[in-house]
Amino acid sequence: MxxxxxxxxxxxxxxxxxxxxxxxxxxxxxxxxxxxxxxxxxxxxxxxxxxxxxxxxxxxxxxxxxxxxxxxxxxxxxxxxxxxxxxxxxxxxxxxxxxxxxxxxxxxxxxxxxxxxxxxxxxxxxxxxxxxxxxxxxxxxxxxxxxxxxxxxxxxxxxxxxxxxxxxxxxxxxxxxxxxxxxxxxxxxxxxxxxxxxxxxxxxxxxxxxxxxxxxxxxxxxxxxxxxxxxxxxxxxxxxxxxxxxxxxxxxxxxxxxxxxxxxxxxxxxxxxxxxxxxxxxxxxxxxxxxxxxxxxxxxxxxxxxxxxxxxxxxxxxxxxxxxxxxxxxxxxxxxxxxxxxxxxxxxxxxxxxxxxxxxxxxxxxxxxxxxxxxxARNMALSGDLLVSERILAVAAPLVDGGKAAVQGLVLESLATGTPLRTLLQGVLPSDMDNKLFLDDLLDPAGYLGSATDFINSIRDDFNDWNHA
CATH class of the missing domain: 1.20.200.10 (Fumarase/aspartase (Central domain))
Structure with missing residues (x-):
């Protein structure tokens, strides 16, 4: 041995x-x-x-x-x-x-x-x-x-x-x-x-x-x-x-x-x-x-x-x-x-x-x-419009009767019935709005990324500083 x-x-x-x-x-x-x-x-x-x-x-x-x-x-x-x-x-x-x-x-x-x-x-x-x-x-x-x-x-x-x-x-x-x-x-x-x-x-x-x-x-x-x-x-x-x-x-x-x-x-x-x-x-x-x-x-x-x-x-x-x-x-x-x-x-x-x-x-x-x-993309689609429900609550609640509680109810209904949240929202948003254009923008995941790009750049800059120190 x-x-x-x-x-x-x-x-x-x-x-x-x-x-x-x-x-x-x-x-x-x-x-x-x-x-x-x-x-x-x-x-x-x-x-x-x-x-x-x-x-x-x-x-x-x-x-x-x-x-x-x-x-x-x-x-x-x-x-x-x-x-x-x-x-x-x-x-x-x-x-x-x-x-x-x-x-x-x-x-x-x-x-x-x-x-x-x-x-x-x-x-x-x-x-x-x-x-x-x-x-x-x-x-x-x-x-x-x-x-x-x-x-x-x-x-x-x-x-x-x-x-x-x-x-x-x-x-x-x-x-x-x-x-x-x-x-x-x-x-x-x-x-x-x-x-x-x-x-x-x-x-x-x-x-x-x-x-x-x-x-x-x-x-x-x-x-x-x-x-x-x-x-x-x-x-x-x-x-x-x-x-x-x-x-x-x-x-x-x-x-x-x-x-x-x-x-x-x-x-x-x-x-x-x-x-x-x-x-x-x-x-x-x-x-x-x-x-x-x-x-x-x-x-x-x-x-x-x-x-x-x-x-x-x-x-x-x-x-x-x-x-x-x-x-x-x-x-x-x-x-x-x-x-x-x-x-x-x-x-x-x-x-x-x-x-x-x-x-x-x-x-x-x-x-x-x-x-x-x-x-x-496939996995993201599993959640559908619900993926931006946080944004929906903030933006749509002031526009519908019942406010935040009403929107929360629509989210729960979508989860329970499988009805797309977009469809449910169309039924409660004011009729004088261009609801399609509004919802296209509201429900676009790419529009709700906050500071993601800035954070990426900041982290990469920090790495470059360390690497070249």
């Missing part, structure tokens, strides 16, 4: 760009990058030699390590960093590195510093891929909204026919959700912090190393120097420098997880709407035709909406992982958490995967979504 997660049970993200970016190998590479960067920072500060930094950099490649063995040893220390350090030191010895390199490795740090920083680094790298797919999905939806800004269709409220709208606005609202989620994710990505606090978040060991004599007394000067080194490490890794360590203040993880959840939710709404509209009895939308995709194992006539199914899969799965992050944050006790922190790792990684998978499937779906105008 090979302990490798290919995503066989998680098709929502399997075989998408984020699968590799959030893999075990990517996480281990993140830990190696943090350890290597810290030795480089020490060398730049004169705390170790350039040869030490070069030796650690030379062994900081994931292909040098047996991940199955690492996983086997992980439970011995309740994390993968502890056995990885042993492997790194053994490799330093085997490669003839200076003995001082092993001393500089991990100096002043704790497991949580490395693992938290590696997770932030992995997230930063994965988010770059997620953004690319989000932009692609959003661009396709923007074009769809523009193309169909005049495609009148039925709007549904609580699953029922409500009023007329245009399909372009529906696509624009999908776009608005992705843009808002993308912005939130970018904000989170821009502030992902390095973790650097030492054993209990005081950096006492680093102060000890920076002190010039023993015994020494921690003072403001040492604190400033330690902060400079933390900032240098953050810069080396492309992360932000926190004001203080955040071993038990888990807001960075909560913010990141929530932003990833927003991406999944926005894509999930898109997928859910397509699933409904793609039902044969509705038939307004269908997924792109792709060779080898959407087939059934038993029914050759079926073409399943697989991208939409996987978007819904992600939307149903993500909230549980987000709940785990909040539960863990609420139990991050003492100066270093005892299990809550450990619970975050898999949940955060899975949110990265789900968001990446959702962005990818949303891009494919939006780029090839098929819109069936005849079905939209």
């Amino acid at each position: 090979y302990p490798v997660d290919y995503g066989l049970l998680t098709p929502a993200w399997a075989a998408t760009p984020v699968a590799e970016a959030a893999s075990d190998a990517a996480f281990v590479q993140g830990m190696l990058d943090v350890e290597s960067a810290w030795v480089k920072v020490q060398a730049d500060a004169g705390l170790c030699t350039a040869a030490d930094a070069a030796a650690v950099a030379a062994i900081a490649h994931v292909e040098h390590y047996d991940l199955a063995e690492l996983a086997d040893q992980g439970p011995d220390g309740a994390n993968a960093l502890i056995p990885l350090l042993s492997m790194m030191r053994a490799r330093l010895t085997a490669t003839g590195a200076p003995s001082t390199a092993a001393t500089a490795l991990h100096r002043g740090a704790t497991s949580q510093d490395i693992i938290d920083s590696a997770l932030m680094l992995m997230a930063s790298r994965a988010i770059a891929l997620i953004r690319t797919d989000l932009i692609g999905a959003a661009a396709a939806l923007s074009e769809l909204a523009h193309t169909h800004q005049g495609t009148v269709c039925v709007a549904r409220s609580l699953t029922q026919h409500a009023l007329p709208t245009v399909f372009g606005l529906r696509a624009a609202n999908w776009l608005a959700g992705l843009v808002a989620a993308g912005r939130r994710l970018e904000t989170s990505a821009a502030s992902l912090p390095v973790q650097w606090g030492g054993a209990v978040g005081t950096l006492a060991s680093l102060h000890q190393r920076l002190g010039t004599s023993l015994p020494y007394k921690s003072d403001h000067g040492l604190a400033e120097r330690a902060a400079e080194l933390t900032t240098a490490l953050a810069t080396e890794l492309g992360l932000s420098a926190p004001r203080t360590p955040w071993h038990t203040v888990r807001e960075p993880v909560l913010g990141l997880g929530s932003a990833l959840g927003s991406v999944v939710a926005a894509a999930g709404t898109f997928g859910a709407d397509v699933l409904t509209a793609a039902r044969p009895e509705i038939g307004e939308l269908s997924e792109p035709h792709e060779a080898g995709k959407g087939g059934s194992s038993a029914m050759p006539q079926k073409r399943n909406p697989v991208h939409s199914v996987l978007l819904r899969n992600s939307a149903l799965s993500a909230p549980g992982h987000l709940a785990t992050l909040y539960t863990a944050a609420g139990t991050a006790v003492d100066e270093r958490p005892d299990g809550g922190w450990h619970s975050e790792w898999a949940a955060l990684r899975e949110l990265l995967r789900l968001a990446g998978g959702a962005a990818h499937h949303a891009r494919v779906l939006a780029s090839g979504l098929q819109v069936h105008l005849e079905a939209m």
Whole structure:
């Protein structure tokens, strides 16, 4: 057996760009990058030699390590960093590195510093891929909204026919959700912090190393120097420098997880709407035709909406992982958490995967979504004149005896008897009016669209602002 997660049970993200970016190998590479960067920072500060930094950099490649063995040893220390350090030191010895390199490795740090920083680094790298797919999905939806800004269709409220709208606005609202989620994710990505606090978040060991004599007394000067080194490490890794360590203040993880959840939710709404509209009895939308995709194992006539199914899969799965992050944050006790922190790792990684998978499937779906105008017109006709009953109440009520109550009665009569509302209205409108012309205008769904076009343009402009920021 090979302990490798290919995503066989998680098709929502399997075989998408984020699968590799959030893999075990990517996480281990993140830990190696943090350890290597810290030795480089020490060398730049004169705390170790350039040869030490070069030796650690030379062994900081994931292909040098047996991940199955690492996983086997992980439970011995309740994390993968502890056995990885042993492997790194053994490799330093085997490669003839200076003995001082092993001393500089991990100096002043704790497991949580490395693992938290590696997770932030992995997230930063994965988010770059997620953004690319989000932009692609959003661009396709923007074009769809523009193309169909005049495609009148039925709007549904609580699953029922409500009023007329245009399909372009529906696509624009999908776009608005992705843009808002993308912005939130970018904000989170821009502030992902390095973790650097030492054993209990005081950096006492680093102060000890920076002190010039023993015994020494921690003072403001040492604190400033330690902060400079933390900032240098953050810069080396492309992360932000926190004001203080955040071993038990888990807001960075909560913010990141929530932003990833927003991406999944926005894509999930898109997928859910397509699933409904793609039902044969509705038939307004269908997924792109792709060779080898959407087939059934038993029914050759079926073409399943697989991208939409996987978007819904992600939307149903993500909230549980987000709940785990909040539960863990609420139990991050003492100066270093005892299990809550450990619970975050898999949940955060899975949110990265789900968001990446959702962005990818949303891009494919939006780029090839098929819109069936005849079905939209057919479904809209099911409600007939009743589709603009809100407008009828506002415009016709002042013109008929009995006012609003009388018009409401006509609506109910039309529903009960099937008599067209137009026919019933003709019998009560003033005889001195050109009732045909009046009703043609009043009952035209295209005449009751409000600000739909302006909203579409506003959402598309907002996307363009984000895309070109």
